Amino acid sequence: MTVPESVSRTGEALSPADDLKTAIGGFMSEFKSFSTGIHATLQKQEDRMNKLDRKTMLARRPELGMTAEIDAPHQKAFSAYLRSGDDDGLRGLELEGKALSTAVAADGGYLVDPQTADTIKSTLSATASIRAIANVVNVDATSFDVLVDHADIGAGWATETGSLAETDSPQIDRITIPLHELSALPKASQRLLDDSAFDIEGWLADRIATKFARSEAAAFVNGDGIEKPQGFLTAPTVDNDVWVWGNLGYVPTGVSGDLGGAEKIIDLVYALGAQYRAGATFVMNSRTVGAVRQLKDSDGRFLWSDGLAAGEPARLMGYPVLIAEDMPDIGADAAAIAFGDFGAGYTVAERPDLRVLRDPFSAKPHVLFYATKRVGGAVSDYAAIKLLKFSES
Numbered sequence: 001m002t003v004p005e006s007v008s009r010t011g012e013a014l015s016p017a018d019d020l021k022t023a024i025g026g027f028m029s030e031f032k033s034f035s036t037g038i039h040a041t042l043q044k045q046e047d048r049m050n051k052l053d054r055k056t057m058l059a060r061r062p063e064l065g066m067t068a069e070i071d072a073p074h075q076k077a078f079s080a081y082l083r084s085g086d087d088d089g090l091r092g093l094e095l096e097g098k099a100l101s102t103a104v105a106a107d108g109g110y111l112v113d114p115q116t117a118d119t120i121k122s123t124l125s126a127t128a129s130i131r132a133i134a135n136v137v138n139v140d141a142t143s144f145d146v147l148v149d150h151a152d153i154g155a156g157w158a159t160e161t162g163s164l165a166e167t168d169s170p171q172i173d174r175i176t177i178p179l180h181e182l183s184a185l186p187k188a189s190q191r192l193l194d195d196s197a198f199d200i201e202g203w204l205a206d207r208i209a210t211k212f213a214r215s216e217a218a219a220f221v222n223g224d225g226i227e228k229p230q231g232f233l234t235a236p237t238v239d240n241d242v243w244v245w246g247n248l249g250y251v252p253t254g255v256s257g258d259l260g261g262a263e264k265i266i267d268l269v270y271a272l273g274a275q276y277r278a279g280a281t282f283v284m285n286s287r288t289v290g291a292v293r294q295l296k297d298s299d300g301r302f303l304w305s306d307g308l309a310a311g312e313p314a315r316l317m318g319y320p321v322l323i324a325e326d327m328p329d330i331g332a333d334a335a336a337i338a339f340g341d342f343g344a345g346y347t348v349a350e351r352p353d354l355r356v357l358r359d360p361f362s363a364k365p366h367v368l369f370y371a372t373k374r375v376g377g378a379v380s381d382y383a384a385i386k387l388l389k390f391s392e393s
Contacts, residue, residue: 109357345384
């Protein structure tokens with residue numbers, strides 16, 4: 001059988017060398033087209049992955065780190081409102097499709113920009129307040145419910161064929177913590193606000209945080225629960241030897257208005273359940289600290305030890321000490337020292353939003369800034385906090 005010779009486009013016969021050259025040229029052309037298609041597909045996939053990576057990084061980035069990209073419009077609009085009362089930017093501002101500020105002045109003011117709000121929150125958390133050691137929760141409602149099961153769960157050993165007795169029913173208590181309005185009213189002159197070098201957001205955050213911190217610290221200790229949080233010292237108390245749920249147990253010093261001795265501090269520590277001692281903290285004011293620092297055990301060693309590093313709290317019998325100036329002084333029948341796991345024993349509930357209303361009329365030539373937030377607090381576990389009462393019994 002005769003194999004026909006290859007021919008060129010002009011009809012001329014091709015030599016074997018020319019035939020191979022033509023085949024290689026065709027292959028290279030097809031390979032180039034294939035390579036271009038693969039490259040385009042890979043480029044599309046790379047672009048898609050880069051977009052996903054940017055979205056993931058943006059979602060994971062801390063809130064303060066996103067301020068320049070996302071919160072800048074809110075911060076700029078809020079600054080304009082504080083300086084001149086121009087609220088057009090706040091009324092129309094939206095973030096990721098959600099309105100940042102839907103409240104008009106008649107409804108209580110505008111939401112503070114996130115950067116200023118974070119500054120205030122950081123200051124509140126860093127102050128010498130029960131907030132620093134309590135359980136702090138954010139809520140969207142007007143109250144917060146804590147469900148506490150303070151009964152021991154029955155348990156026992158069982159065999160494969162033997163019967164198992166029923167365990168005790170749980171005893172669930174619902175503690176409702178209402179939220180109350182906390183306000184501050186700093187003021188500044190219009191001339192100062194017109195100065196572009198004046199850091200209005202930083203000034204406002206500092207003034208609001210200072211006022212809020214003082215008011216909160218006092219309420220979390222001594223608040224009566226009427227239009228303010230209920231302080232833990234206003235809860236009912238009973239001698240720890242006959243303690244029942246709904247009361248804070250106290251250990252008497254045995255001497256009215258006097259500490260007695262170091263053994264009373266030891267009694268207070270071991271009056272608290274073992275499950276709470278690992279996270280427990282002492283709470284007292286500076287004057288009480290002055291008396292407690294002088295206490296020694298039977299071997300002549302001081303019970304008090306200062307923090308070994310900067311920022312580390314002092315310790316009493318190995319437990320950290322929070323110095324809260326709103327605690328009472330040592331005196332007759334005063335519960336001047338508290339010891340407990342406040343993360344379990346006291347709950348602070350608050351709404352995350354902070355609002356400011358600008359008032360240029362009530363204190364001319366000054367401008368008032370009416371700042372409000374909603375916060376509540378109450379004892380959430382009566383077994384988690386014990387008191388040292390300076391009384392005979």
